[in-house]
Amino acid sequence: MTRILFCTRRRHHRHFVPLLDELGRRGHEIVLAFPSPQKVRIKGILRNRPNITALTYDEVSAPRFADAVALLRHLRDYGWYLSPEQEIATYNRHRALEQLLETAGGGTIAADPSWPDPPVQVDQSMRRRLDAELGGLDLALPPDPGVVELVHGQSPDVVLVSPLVLQGSHQTEVVKAARSLGVPSGFLVHSWDNLSNKGRVHVAPDKVYVWNDIQRREAVELHGIPAENVVVTGATHWDPFFELAPSSTFEQFCAGHGFDPAEPIVLYLGSTKNMSTDEPLLVDRWLAAVRSAPGRLARANILVRPHPKEGRRWLGWRPSGERVAASSPDAADSQGLYDELHHATAAVGLNTSAQIEASILGTPVYSFFSGDLTLGQRGSLHFYYLLEENGGAVTYAQTLQEHLGQLERGITGDFDRERISRFCEAFVRPRGLDLPVTPILADEILALAGR
Amino acid sequence: MRILVFTKLLTVGRFLGVVDELASRGHDVVLAFAERERQRPHPEDLLSAPASIRYYVPFADDARRRSLDLLQRARDYAWYLEPAHEVASFSRRRALERLVRAASGHRRGADPSWPDPVVALEPDLVARLGELLDELERQVPADPGVVRFVAEQEPDVVLATPLIRPWMHQAEAVKAAAVLGIPSGAPVYSLDTLSNKGCMHCRPDRVWAWNEIHRRELVELHRIDPDHIEVTGAPHWDGFFELEPSCSRAELCARFGFDADRPIVLYLGSSKASRDEPAIVTRWLGAVRTSRALRDANVLVRPHPGERDADRWTEWAAPPGAALSERGAKADQSLYDELHHADVAVGLNTSAQIEASILGKPVYTFAGGELAPGQGGSLHFYYLLEGSGGVYTYAETLAEHVRQLERGVAGDFDREAIRRFCELIVRPRGLERPVAPIVADAVLALAGSRSPVPVET
Numbered sequence: 001m002t003r004i005l006f007c008t009r010r011r012h013h014r015h016f017v018p019l020l021d022e023l024g025r026r027g028h029e030i031v032l033a034f035p036s037p038q039k040v041r042i043k044g045i046l047r048n049r050p051n052i053t054a055l056t057y058d059e060v061s062a063p064r065f066a067d068a069v070a071l072l073r074h075l076r077d078y079g080w081y082l083s084p085e086q087e088i089a090t091y092n093r094h095r096a097l098e099q100l101l102e103t104a105g106g107g108t109i110a111a112d113p114s115w116p117d118p119p120v121q122v123d124q125s126m127r128r129r130l131d132a133e134l135g136g137l138d139l140a141l142p143p144d145p146g147v148v149e150l151v152h153g154q155s156p157d158v159v160l161v162s163p164l165v166l167q168g169s170h171q172t173e174v175v176k177a178a179r180s181l182g183v184p185s186g187f188l189v190h191s192w193d194n195l196s197n198k199g200r201v202h203v204a205p206d207k208v209y210v211w212n213d214i215q216r217r218e219a220v221e222l223h224g225i226p227a228e229n230v231v232v233t234g235a236t237h238w239d240p241f242f243e244l245a246p247s248s249t250f251e252q253f254c255a256g257h258g259f260d261p262a263e264p265i266v267l268y269l270g271s272t273k274n275m276s277t278d279e280p281l282l283v284d285r286w287l288a289a290v291r292s293a294p295g296r297l298a299r300a301n302i303l304v305r306p307h308p309k310e311g312r313r314w315l316g317w318r319p320s321g322e323r324v325a326a327s328s329p330d331a332a333d334s335q336g337l338y339d340e341l342h343h344a345t346a347a348v349g350l351n352t353s354a355q356i357e358a359s360i361l362g363t364p365v366y367s368f369f370s371g372d373l374t375l376g377q378r379g380s381l382h383f384y385y386l387l388e389e390n391g392g393a394v395t396y397a398q399t400l401q402e403h404l405g406q407l408e409r410g411i412t413g414d415f416d417r418e419r420i421s422r423f424c425e426a427f428v429r430p431r432g433l434d435l436p437v438t439p440i441l442a443d444e445i446l447a448l449a450g451r
Numbered sequence: 452m453r454i455l456v457f458t459k460l461l462t463v464g465r466f467l468g469v470v471d472e473l474a475s476r477g478h479d480v481v482l483a484f485a486e487r488e489r490q491r492p493h494p495e496d497l498l499s500a501p502a503s504i505r506y507y508v509p510f511a512d513d514a515r516r517r518s519l520d521l522l523q524r525a526r527d528y529a530w531y532l533e534p535a536h537e538v539a540s541f542s543r544r545r546a547l548e549r550l551v552r553a554a555s556g557h558r559r560g561a562d563p564s565w566p567d568p569v570v571a572l573e574p575d576l577v578a579r580l581g582e583l584l585d586e587l588e589r590q591v592p593a594d595p596g597v598v599r600f601v602a603e604q605e606p607d608v609v610l611a612t613p614l615i616r617p618w619m620h621q622a623e624a625v626k627a628a629a630v631l632g633i634p635s636g637a638p639v640y641s642l643d644t645l646s647n648k649g650c651m652h653c654r655p656d657r658v659w660a661w662n663e664i665h666r667r668e669l670v671e672l673h674r675i676d677p678d679h680i681e682v683t684g685a686p687h688w689d690g691f692f693e694l695e696p697s698c699s700r701a702e703l704c705a706r707f708g709f710d711a712d713r714p715i716v717l718y719l720g721s722s723k724a725s726r727d728e729p730a731i732v733t734r735w736l737g738a739v740r741t742s743r744a745l746r747d748a749n750v751l752v753r754p755h756p757g758e759r760d761a762d763r764w765t766e767w768a769a770p771p772g773a774a775l776s777e778r779g780a781k782a783d784q785s786l787y788d789e790l791h792h793a794d795v796a797v798g799l800n801t802s803a804q805i806e807a808s809i810l811g812k813p814v815y816t817f818a819g820g821e822l823a824p825g826q827g828g829s830l831h832f833y834y835l836l837e838g839s840g841g842v843y844t845y846a847e848t849l850a851e852h853v854r855q856l857e858r859g860v861a862g863d864f865d866r867e868a869i870r871r872f873c874e875l876i877v878r879p880r881g882l883e884r885p886v887a888p889i890v891a892d893a894v895l896a897l898a899g900s901r902s903p904v905p906v907e908t
Contacts, residue, residue, distance in 0.1 A: 068586035126555045136518035140591045
């Protein structure tokens, strides 16, 4: 029996429910540690396993130290976004600057929008040097004593962390504490953008479990993790999605949305606010363009699915015109998304993980540029990973006009199914499309624990 | 008692009087120098001092040293952004230069065209940054090599001087002492140490200040608990107080070709106050010679000992009626002689101005302008001026300065004010009372305060 301490956050541990369930099923003891003041509540299926428990802990014992170490890490993060590899990541760089100033000023100062990007030019040799010196300083700082006490008190065989790179999180202390106690540590990458647009890994865990070769490269090249410490497993949290089946027929689905079953369905997949300053307005413009398209697209059923986290931004938005519907709040779960993707002929979105789920179902995905409204889209490194020209599954257009042409072809079935399948395998299940990831990742974690 | 003193070759001389005092009372003094100083020439008075010499490696881990250097230089620059340092443009620019050097691996420095300060920050923000950087540094443990070194010496007390000096890392010694439960103390090295060299990167158990100016700086600039400060006076001038002139006025005048019937004006060179002090001296001399009273005065120019060998001084030719001071075998004695026989002293900003006060000589200074950014751009310069608690007479223009100098040469100055000033700055516990025994008492009291604590390394 292996004892696993998994330091995560409540909203992130849902990504690992299949993994935790698998480990619990094999009889291992798992302690989920959430930062206080989060409540000790774990996802439903896991509550049935007595060997999975949860607790809360203080991520940092002293507020002053928390601020100080955040300043150090945010400064290093900002420097990281000044690297040539992150040149296009204007959105993330600006966000990192905001976070740095927020920490430096204790909330009293913010970046001036008129500042150039970057506000100061730093030559690359100096940037690399600063990164090394700040990293050295972080390593010189002892881990938070409260976190050391937590890890020591739990006597784990292995410590896991996720998301680790999230701004405002202090999971680096967990990695350092594990290191100081000689306990192996592993970092579970929870999302496809984690290694490019959240910030730097400040202290390397013993193993980093990544989805695919893109993330392997990111771990090595962007974060300086030794290649031998990076393990490509695939994305565990989509295993249940692979197992789903539609809960309705096409006709039932159309009836539920007031759609014409004789026409195809185009599903608009909403993104987080980071991708667009006003996505409802963007969708209205897109809809107007779609309706003025010359072909079948003008008559297509349109289903708009706001991003689950962005419900408030869409409160005032109402579908207008015939055969346009908004996704029901009841469809916010995986089954709802599965049904919508299953029945859709094509999907459209700026930059969201649902585009990956679309590829699991073989649904073609289209995206487009729309000026200032979509600045966050092209200013993030991970956006480019999904594009067709980079081996991805998303067909991207520089203009709405070009996009309408692509979408028209999509709804008539003119797209490359094999390319989508290849992308899905490479991105989500690189060890084989038919091989669930959960057992693979569980085996790897247990191997680390037994090291 | 065993007293371990972390110091450096260039500055140890100022502490040797205290070493003598401690040794004369039967205590064991160990002077610790960074390993890199082992091969450098050691001063004779150090070699003959009643102390043993050890060498240590300031940092076992070079990467860690570089990281800490960067943090310390960032802290220093942030410190100079505090409102209390507003006038300290010279010190601030120097701190920025050092920060850029630390950040670039010493491959580049600050661009002189950058504004001062390079970023304008609100005082609250500066204070917060200072506190956060202080917290980071406080959390970095002492270098394990230094901890081992201190443990091996088995001292009762650890001292560090000058402590505040970029790239020296004596803060590691204070941190190491704390780890081992050994009390630590820092004798302040010079008048400007607490304002002009950067912030204090550690918290010794005691700081021995020269005077109330230092005490205030320690509290207000370095946030040292007043209970941890003791005002002792400046021990290194004890020897100077004991000197006598080694020559008569006639002999000194003959040595420099002076007319012994005419007054002597001694120009005291500064170290880093000016970019081109000879040019300033030439301009100053031109102004002095326009005065009927000073036209024929003897002018002796004494370059700062650290600048004497610089090309700008070796290439400088003294005009008629002026002479360049000679390098004496004993610098203190030659300075004493020159001050003793001078009627007045002039300087931009140098500690020799304090020695002038010890001998009761009036000191005059004037605005060096762009050629002397280190004068008005250093906080400690203002402490010594008339009207700010000091006695140095300052003039914004050379014309005003010459008028002041004329009065000085005529004997029109306040001797009692100079005496009081000297007492306050150099020997606040009494002008007749040597300071080294006071410091020695304080060191031994601190050593005796050691309480047994569990040692964790």
